[in-house]
Amino acid sequence: MRITLTTVAATVAALALGSGLAVAETRLDPMAGLAGRPAGSDPLDPTTALRARAGTAEAAEGNEELGGLPDGAGAEETYYQCVACHSTEIIKQQRVTDHRWDELWTWMVEEQGMVEPDEETKEIILAYLKTNFSSER
Numbered sequence: 001m002r003i004t005l006t007t008v009a010a011t012v013a014a015l016a017l018g019s020g021l022a023v024a025e026t027r028l029d030p031m032a033g034l035a036g037r038p039a040g041s042d043p044l045d046p047t048t049a050l051r052a053r054a055g056t057a058e059a060a061e062g063n064e065e066l067g068g069l070p071d072g073a074g075a076e077e078t079y080y081q082c083v084a085c086h087s088t089e090i091i092k093q094q095r096v097t098d099h100r101w102d103e104l105w106t107w108m109v110e111e112q113g114m115v116e117p118d119e120e121t122k123e124i125i126l127a128y129l130k131t132n133f134s135s136e137r
Ligand code: HEC
Pocket: 078, 081, 082, 083, 084, 085, 086, 090, 091, 094, 104, 108, 112, 113, 114, 115, 125, 129
């Protein structure tokens, strides 16, 4: 095979590109994920940092056992009624009006097939939602 100038040029270009990518890759720091891990945790377990962060956030936000919902009258009822289908995150991120919570309840029942609890429990849950995830107060 005759080695032409074009072949050499292409090889050099490919090598340059390859080493360029390699340089870019070395900038990623795989240890960054371990930053902030609690003292005494296993340094070889990469999930410790993630768990530590999740724990800190939950402690600040609400009751860990109730998916991070803030404690208060109706917290437990809300948790068990709502996590049958989705996580508490979808609730915690809401800041809506009282009227909108009533609408969301109806939508969950009529369109999503949520089984309605007795009237008293419904009022407790709606009061809890309107108190904690409101745009009105
Ligand atoms: C029977 C299943 C079911 C139950 C029980 C349920 N939901 Fe939902 N909910 C859904 C589905 C399905 C969606 C749409 C999820 C999506 O968009 O991925 C949803 C979405 C939502 C949303 C987002 C609405 C939006 O604007 O996008 C909120 C808020 C919500 N649910 C609150 C609740 C609350 C509070 C409860 C408890 C009182 C509850 N859900 C119980 C099925 C349910």
